[in-house]
Amino acid sequence: MMPFTYQRVVDTRAALMAAAVAPTATYISGGTNLLDLMKLGIEQPTHLIDISRLPLDAIEATADGGLRIGAQVRNSSLAADQRIRSDYPVLAQALLSGASAQIRNKASTAGNLLQRTRCYYFYDRNTPCNKRVPGSGCSALNGFNRMHAVLGSSDACIAVHPSDMAVAMLVLDAMVEVMDTGGVTRQIPIGDLHRLPGTTPNIETGLTPGEMITAVILPPPQRGRQLYRKVRDRASYAFALVSVAVVVDVERDTIVRARLALGGVAAKPWRAPEAETHLIGETVSAEVFEGAADIALTNAVGRGGNDFKIPLAKRTIQYALAAASERG
Ligand SMILES: Cc1cc2nc3c(=O)[nH]c(=O)nc-3n(C[C@H](O)[C@H](O)[C@H](O)COP(=O)(O)OP(=O)(O)OC[C@H]3O[C@@H](n4cnc5c(N)ncnc54)[C@H](O)[C@@H]3O)c2cc1C
Numbered sequence: 001m002m003p004f005t006y007q008r009v010v011d012t013r014a015a016l017m018a019a020a021v022a023p024t025a026t027y028i029s030g031g032t033n034l035l036d037l038m039k040l041g042i043e044q045p046t047h048l049i050d051i052s053r054l055p056l057d058a059i060e061a062t063a064d065g066g067l068r069i070g071a072q073v074r075n076s077s078l079a080a081d082q083r084i085r086s087d088y089p090v091l092a093q094a095l096l097s098g099a100s101a102q103i104r105n106k107a108s109t110a111g112n113l114l115q116r117t118r119c120y121y122f123y124d125r126n127t128p129c130n131k132r133v134p135g136s137g138c139s140a141l142n143g144f145n146r147m148h149a150v151l152g153s154s155d156a157c158i159a160v161h162p163s164d165m166a167v168a169m170l171v172l173d174a175m176v177e178v179m180d181t182g183g184v185t186r187q188i189p190i191g192d193l194h195r196l197p198g199t200t201p202n203i204e205t206g207l208t209p210g211e212m213i214t215a216v217i218l219p220p221p222q223r224g225r226q227l228y229r230k231v232r233d234r235a236s237y238a239f240a241l242v243s244v245a246v247v248v249d250v251e252r253d254t255i256v257r258a259r260l261a262l263g264g265v266a267a268k269p270w271r272a273p274e275a276e277t278h279l280i281g282e283t284v285s286a287e288v289f290e291g292a293a294d295i296a297l298t299n300a301v302g303r304g305g306n307d308f309k310i311p312l313a314k315r316t317i318q319y320a321l322a323a324a325s326e327r328g
């Protein structure tokens, strides 16, 4: 591990100022991803700014009836919050499907959003990886790519974003609140936080250097039933092969509102707006759900080892839509 200096801050402005004067500094929150990357030499910050004790750990009601989730709220606290469990159950389900209880007790809301891919080659410094070393090549393209992306990938990188929480936040139309090193705050739709790889897979978000996530804002609760379905190799403690988050509002067997997002299939949580449009106004039926699933995966491309994800994603979408549409 490379030597580094460490600084604990208890004030948000102090954290931002520390980042401003040390361009190679990195924020550390729960450290459940960053420390692994540092031990492997994949991330080599010269200075760690420990933001885990910033006063950003509250879940507060917003004026319009939504919720503001502080960046430091732990995954376990968020999943256990009564308002999340009753009004945003898709988010509680997604959180509880991720990692283990111990990791969720440490993992923060912001850290979860900014955790890095689990591509095996990204973690193996002996293999080419454009995300780790730009221009070196992508070992997964013709390698072992069972976990990799079928949507939105490029020949430079086919990694997926591993967060479950982010998929549920996307289906809920969450906004990410960030503050730059000058103290200026802006909000980013969560679907725009992460970038697709294109030719620069090493650039993963639209955040500026030192910019800090301070909160995630959920809009007021949506009508309809919510569901998060995660398919993985083990029943727990495994990343998604495919996951699906849905919100479906059905009135007298007619779908009046539908939201659909996928995880484990792209470098970012993936929304399927054309599939949502296909569902609205339709009578609940297996055929309609199958049509929506086909539309959601229209542009999917398999790379060999991950071909199975395309039919798997379709079946998982159909299951989630059917389960969320059941009455009673
Ligand atoms: C064995 C294992 C299994 C796992 N399984 C799952 C799973 O099934 N599903 C899932 O979703 N996740 C899973 N995870 C990932 C886990 O959820 C993440 O490691 C965790 O959410 C990261 O949060 P953290 O606070 O520890 O982030 P850290 O490791 O502290 O930081 C992660 C990144 O975020 C940056 N960062 C942190 N906070 C901020 C901020 N406020 N502003 C700007 N940048 C910030 C850091 O600089 C760093 O780059 C697993 C992890 C492990 C180790």
Ligand code: SF4
Binding pocket: 117, 119, 120, 121, 122, 128, 129, 130, 131, 132, 137, 138, 139, 140, 141, 156, 157, 158, 159, 201
């Ligand atoms: S898929 Fe992306 S992260 Fe994995 S080896 Fe290729 S470039 Fe690296």
